[in-house]
Amino acid sequence: MELWFLGTSAGMPISGRNVTSIALRMPQDRGTFWLFDCGEGTQHQLLSTPFRLSRLEKLFITHLHGDHLFGLPGILSSRASLGGTEPLELYGPPGLREFTETALRISETHLGYPLHIREIEEGTVFEDGAFSVEAALLDHRIDSFGYRVVELPRVGALNTRLLAELGVPSGPAYGRLKSGEDVVLEDGRTVRSSNVVGHPIAGRVVVVLGDTKPCPNAVKLAQGADLLVHEATFAHDLADKADEYGHATSVQAAETARDAEVGRLILTHFSSRYKPEDLAVLEAEARNTFLATDAAIELTPYLIPRSSLSE
Amino acid sequence: MELWFLGTSAGMPISGRNVTSIALRMPQDRGTFWLFDCGEGTQHQLLSTPFRLSRLEKLFITHLHGDHLFGLPGILSSRASLGGTEPLELYGPPGLREFTETALRISETHLGYPLHIREIEEGTVFEDGAFSVEAALLDHRIDSFGYRVVELPRVGALNTRLLAELGVPSGPAYGRLKSGEDVVLEDGRTVRSSNVVGHPIAGRVVVVLGDTKPCPNAVKLAQGADLLVHEATFAHDLADKADEYGHATSVQAAETARDAEVGRLILTHFSSRYKPEDLAVLEAEARNTFLATDAAIELTPYLIPRSSLSE
Numbered sequence: 001m002e003l004w005f006l007g008t009s010a011g012m013p014i015s016g017r018n019v020t021s022i023a024l025r026m027p028q029d030r031g032t033f034w035l036f037d038c039g040e041g042t043q044h045q046l047l048s049t050p051f052r053l054s055r056l057e058k059l060f061i062t063h064l065h066g067d068h069l070f071g072l073p074g075i076l077s078s079r080a081s082l083g084g085t086e087p088l089e090l091y092g093p094p095g096l097r098e099f100t101e102t103a104l105r106i107s108e109t110h111l112g113y114p115l116h117i118r119e120i121e122e123g124t125v126f127e128d129g130a131f132s133v134e135a136a137l138l139d140h141r142i143d144s145f146g147y148r149v150v151e152l153p154r155v156g157a158l159n160t161r162l163l164a165e166l167g168v169p170s171g172p173a174y175g176r177l178k179s180g181e182d183v184v185l186e187d188g189r190t191v192r193s194s195n196v197v198g199h200p201i202a203g204r205v206v207v208v209l210g211d212t213k214p215c216p217n218a219v220k221l222a223q224g225a226d227l228l229v230h231e232a233t234f235a236h237d238l239a240d241k242a243d244e245y246g247h248a249t250s251v252q253a254a255e256t257a258r259d260a261e262v263g264r265l266i267l268t269h270f271s272s273r274y275k276p277e278d279l280a281v282l283e284a285e286a287r288n289t290f291l292a293t294d295a296a297i298e299l300t301p302y303l304i305p306r307s308s309l310s311e
Numbered sequence: 312m313e314l315w316f317l318g319t320s321a322g323m324p325i326s327g328r329n330v331t332s333i334a335l336r337m338p339q340d341r342g343t344f345w346l347f348d349c350g351e352g353t354q355h356q357l358l359s360t361p362f363r364l365s366r367l368e369k370l371f372i373t374h375l376h377g378d379h380l381f382g383l384p385g386i387l388s389s390r391a392s393l394g395g396t397e398p399l400e401l402y403g404p405p406g407l408r409e410f411t412e413t414a415l416r417i418s419e420t421h422l423g424y425p426l427h428i429r430e431i432e433e434g435t436v437f438e439d440g441a442f443s444v445e446a447a448l449l450d451h452r453i454d455s456f457g458y459r460v461v462e463l464p465r466v467g468a469l470n471t472r473l474l475a476e477l478g479v480p481s482g483p484a485y486g487r488l489k490s491g492e493d494v495v496l497e498d499g500r501t502v503r504s505s506n507v508v509g510h511p512i513a514g515r516v517v518v519v520l521g522d523t524k525p526c527p528n529a530v531k532l533a534q535g536a537d538l539l540v541h542e543a544t545f546a547h548d549l550a551d552k553a554d555e556y557g558h559a560t561s562v563q564a565a566e567t568a569r570d571a572e573v574g575r576l577i578l579t580h581f582s583s584r585y586k587p588e589d590l591a592v593l594e595a596e597a598r599n600t601f602l603a604t605d606a607a608i609e610l611t612p613y614l615i616p617r618s619s620l621s622e
């Protein structure tokens with residue numbers, strides 16, 4: 001799993017930084033990617049990544065400010081043009097449906113795939129056997145959600161060499177052993193699942209927060225995450241401005257990361273006032289509070305690490 | 312006056328070509344620019360031009376397909392962020408108001424300037440002392456307008472050297488002479504306006520058509536224009552496909568230019584199937600029908616010439 005920042009600029013694009021969107025490359029067996037937010041130009045940024053729009057599986061909107069939203073109609077349309085036929089799930093605050101359906105209707109855009117729009121509340125918004133996603137409300141000028149993506153633990157690998165030595169024929173017995181069942185062989189011997197199946201593989205937890213000032217829900221949602229994405233619209237000297245506009249400073253983001261005991265913090269959503277070289281300042285002052293901090297760089301893969309806690 | 316193509320791709324952006332928007336740099340004394348269409352990423356493209364968004368005066372939408380429309384909410388919002396305070400006039404087909412107002416309302420975008428949305432019909436949609444704009448309906452899958460921008464003739468320059476020789480004091484008399492009035496001097500001599508004012512300067516005519524198949528209105532609207540911008544979604548071998556989707560081929564665009572006796576034709580809105588080197592083919596086959604044809608290149612200024620007819 002990897003995160004790609006498709007945009008790291010707050011409010012509007014500037015040369016070299018686009019508005020917010022983050023792509024999450026899902027594990028290989030799933031073969032898809034998810035998007036968090038979809039500022040204008042997100043589909044353009046995807047052209048510089050390995051992602052194919054037809055493989056976009058889910059799209060989560062944190063809040064309905066334009067710099068997180070206005071790329072949505074275009075990406076839905078292009079996904080159809082590029083041959084996407086699988087259903088697409090779209091999650092976000094109430095209002096998302098009216099915005100999306102109005103844009104598609106007035107532009108007479110006909111998607112060739114089912115689009116499911118889920119206007120969410122706090123709580124679990126998605127769950128299947130492999131992943132769950134929980135949403136919580138943060139503290140911004142408008143309803144803004146954070147998303148906690150939890151990879152569920154996977155069953156350990158079968159020790160196929162040992163099974164061969166024991167003379168267990170491959171077939172249904174393998175599946176039963178893997179699912180935790182002990183198996184009695186034809187010759188009467190019992191093979192214990194626990195002897196031939198490795199330790200369960202802990203899942204990873206990645207938390208992406210929408211725009212927010214520091215708030216208890218941010219810490220709660222991010223608790224123990226392997227990776228936390230947090231906005232840092234301003235450097236710490238503009239803490240008053242951050243508070244006024246419902247944003248966080250780099251240091252406040254680091255405090256949340258520290259309090260939530262996450263493995264790694266990545267800062268994004270930088271005010272257009274900051275030049276590339278200024279971002280090192282935001283990063284440095286955050287590291288004084290939480291060392292494992294990086295200022296996001298666009299169009300670069302960030303591996304989702306497994307924190308020591310979850311291993 | 313110059314045209315800048317901010318996007319030349321039909322339907323969706325590809326690497327190196329954005330979706331449709333065209334900027335028209337107005338004469339220096341006006342100090343503004345106009346936009347025709349506003350596909351997603353138009354504001355991003357403007358970052359690579361000399362245009363400042365605060366100087367955007369008018370925005371004309373040809374039709375409501377997403378590749379001509381979805382950049383609109385973002386550009387309206389950024390114009391406010393970048394200090395635009397002057398009113399902005401927005402013209403386009405019915406539906407434009409609902410799309411725009413819904414996007415701004417749901418994203419809680421508060422523009423700091425007056426936005427006037429004009430849902431247009433055929434005919435003159437704008438006129439002041441210097442310019443008029445006429446709209447006509449073309450033939451596409453959805454209502455699609457062409458816009459004829461007419462620079463009104465300007466009064467010729469005052470011959471200030473001659474006036475000095477005649478001993479005419481600068482002041483109110485200059486204005487009266489320029490406006491066509493003859494002036495009697497204090498010593499009783501009469502100065503004739505026609506003797507001291509140069510020939511009127513003919514205005515230029517530029518016509519920008521929305522997506523269309525060949526149709527009589529296209530020829531009529533483009534009649535005698537100094538410059539015509541015409542879509543050429545397909546090369547001539549895909550004339551059937553063009554017809555099916557309500558588009559034109561390069562050769563059909565050239566036929567319209569020839570029939571309308573324009574000064575110059577610029578082709579745009581190329582299908583994403585065409586690579587940069589393919590565009591030379593579209594250009595070449597159009598030139599067989601109408602020599603003064605170019606395939607548009609993005610982010611390059613095209614001077615609006617005065618055709619021999621209008622000089």
Ligand SMILES: [Zn+2]
Pocket residue numbers: 010011020065067068211269
């Ligand atoms: Zn934002």
Ligand SMILES: [Zn+2]
Pocket residue numbers: 321322331376378379522580
């Ligand atoms: Zn089009």
